[in-house]
Amino acid sequence: MVERKTVEVCYSPNDYPLYKNDHDIVVVIDVLRATSAIVAGIANGLKSIIPVSTLEEAFNYKNEGYIVAAERGGDIVEGFSFGNSPYSFMDPKLKGKSVVLSTTNGTKAINTPENKIVIIAGLVNAKAISKYLLKENKNVLLLASGWRDKFNLEDTICAGAIADELVASGNFTSNEDSSIAAKYLYQSASRNYFGYLKSSSHRRRLKKLNLNEDIKFCLTPNQFDIVPILNGKEIVAL
Amino acid sequence: MVERKTVEVCYSPNDYPLYKNDHDIVVVIDVLRATSAIVAGIANGLKSIIPVSTLEEAFNYKNEGYIVAAERGGDIVEGFSFGNSPYSFMDPKLKGKSVVLSTTNGTKAINTPENKIVIIAGLVNAKAISKYLLKENKNVLLLASGWRDKFNLEDTICAGAIADELVASGNFTSNEDSSIAAKYLYQSASRNYFGYLKSSSHRRRLKKLNLNEDIKFCLTPNQFDIVPILNGKEIVAL
Numbered sequence: 001m002v003e004r005k006t007v008e009v010c011y012s013p014n015d016y017p018l019y020k021n022d023h024d025i026v027v028v029i030d031v032l033r034a035t036s037a038i039v040a041g042i043a044n045g046l047k048s049i050i051p052v053s054t055l056e057e058a059f060n061y062k063n064e065g066y067i068v069a070a071e072r073g074g075d076i077v078e079g080f081s082f083g084n085s086p087y088s089f090m091d092p093k094l095k096g097k098s099v100v101l102s103t104t105n106g107t108k109a110i111n112t113p114e115n116k117i118v119i120i121a122g123l124v125n126a127k128a129i130s131k132y133l134l135k136e137n138k139n140v141l142l143l144a145s146g147w148r149d150k151f152n153l154e155d156t157i158c159a160g161a162i163a164d165e166l167v168a169s170g171n172f173t174s175n176e177d178s179s180i181a182a183k184y185l186y187q188s189a190s191r192n193y194f195g196y197l198k199s200s201s202h203r204r205r206l207k208k209l210n211l212n213e214d215i216k217f218c219l220t221p222n223q224f225d226i227v228p229i230l231n232g233k234e235i236v237a238l
Numbered sequence: 239m240v241e242r243k244t245v246e247v248c249y250s251p252n253d254y255p256l257y258k259n260d261h262d263i264v265v266v267i268d269v270l271r272a273t274s275a276i277v278a279g280i281a282n283g284l285k286s287i288i289p290v291s292t293l294e295e296a297f298n299y300k301n302e303g304y305i306v307a308a309e310r311g312g313d314i315v316e317g318f319s320f321g322n323s324p325y326s327f328m329d330p331k332l333k334g335k336s337v338v339l340s341t342t343n344g345t346k347a348i349n350t351p352e353n354k355i356v357i358i359a360g361l362v363n364a365k366a367i368s369k370y371l372l373k374e375n376k377n378v379l380l381l382a383s384g385w386r387d388k389f390n391l392e393d394t395i396c397a398g399a400i401a402d403e404l405v406a407s408g409n410f411t412s413n414e415d416s417s418i419a420a421k422y423l424y425q426s427a428s429r430n431y432f433g434y435l436k437s438s439s440h441r442r443r444l445k446k447l448n449l450n451e452d453i454k455f456c457l458t459p460n461q462f463d464i465v466p467i468l469n470g471k472e473i474v475a476l
Binding site: 011015018019147149150156175176177181188196199200 | 389
């Protein structure tokens with residue numbers, strides 16, 4: 001009998017220390033909107049995206065002449081070119097360029113793991129990620145970015161979608177209850193993401209900010225057949 | 239319009255600092271098995287249960303002549319009278335007596351909140367808890383004990399059952415995604431707890447220890463119309 005690899009789900013960077021062993025690849029998920037924007041940007045020809053956790057780092061890059069995007073609490077931070085709307089990252093003027101990005105939750109999550117392969121996922125490229133993970137056949141942790149260290153529904157559902165596909169292959173198994181619950185939530189949600197997430201806290205938050213087009217974009221699965229990977233300090237296409 | 243009270247779900251004592259404000263009552267849940275055993279014991283005439291977090295405290299009580307129950311990782315700790323099987327707590331010989339209890343997760347969770355009303359719940363008394371909370375009409379946090387600080391499926395489902403009933407009354411609302419997900423998980427699980435929890439990590443753990451009777455007991459809802467409350471250092475019937 002071949003030993004199956006594990007695929008587990010961690011609900012927030014705050015919980016990461018509890019899950020940090022026993023995996024080789026970390027898949028970071030921030031559906032609304034950081035990782036969806038990163039996937040869209042890389043798929044549309046950005047050279048790279050440099051994720052930074054603090055606004056201080058973001059300002060330093062700006063002073064060095066970089067294009068810098070920064071978001072906090074759903075809003076573009078004053079003094080920066082744009083926030084984390086996926087549409088901003090698909091601007092043809094950015095093709096071939098590097099963009100620095102700092103967001104409330106996503107970039108923090110991306111910079112959390114140490115000495116792991118770090119991959120960037122959203123619902124927009126979930127199938128591409130599953131395909132990659134099946135090929136790599138290593139132990140996987142799906143890391144939801146959450147909301148200010150708390151559990152977040154749309155990230156968990158995206159993690160559940162990827163875990164469900166890996167387990168269905170027969171080559172992966174999940175042992176943690178967090179992973180089992182994420183798969184259950186995905187299975188209930190997958191028929192109608194919009195309805196299921198209607199009451200989610202972050203969707204309400206973004207709706208107030210008139211970001212309905214962004215929400216629709218981020219909840220439309222499998223638009224991009226691309227796997228962004230963290231290479232040193234930069235996210236690039238695999 | 240009357241302002242509705244909030245009912246939120248926290249998945250583990252590790253996350254409690256993120257949720258510690260904005261509620262007056264904390265409901266502690268450890269379905270397998272600490273809070274189920276406490277409810278069963280109090281319902282069957284125990285005078286009180288004294289929850290202690292460490293084995294050191296448990297030994298100190300033992301040396302003072304108390305009846306002391308202690309469990310770690312599903313096993314009775316050597317040197318103590320019993321662990322956290324609900325059947326041990328229903329022994330008629332214990333009627334009118336106080337029992338000290340220390341367990342892997344549950345007693346730690348019970349001792350986590352400060353300056354709050356602390357109530358003890360399991361599936362075995364979920365309806366009694368909902369009835370009490372509806373009558374009190376205060377902001378509520380449902381605190382799952384989890385497993386070694388991680389998310390736990392059966393505790394979350396029990397929290398979801400209580401949250402679902404409070405929200406259905408129209409007098410309560412949930413804002414956090416953790417609460418929304420707990421309700422979704424409860425709604426899927428409620429038709430068949432046994433099947434739903436078949437693959438849960440703790441159920442597998444206890445099954446290995448031949449504790450199937452305990453599991454059946456703990457997953458049989460609404461056996462007791464009782465609300466245990468923490469009064470100083472002791473849990474007593476309300």
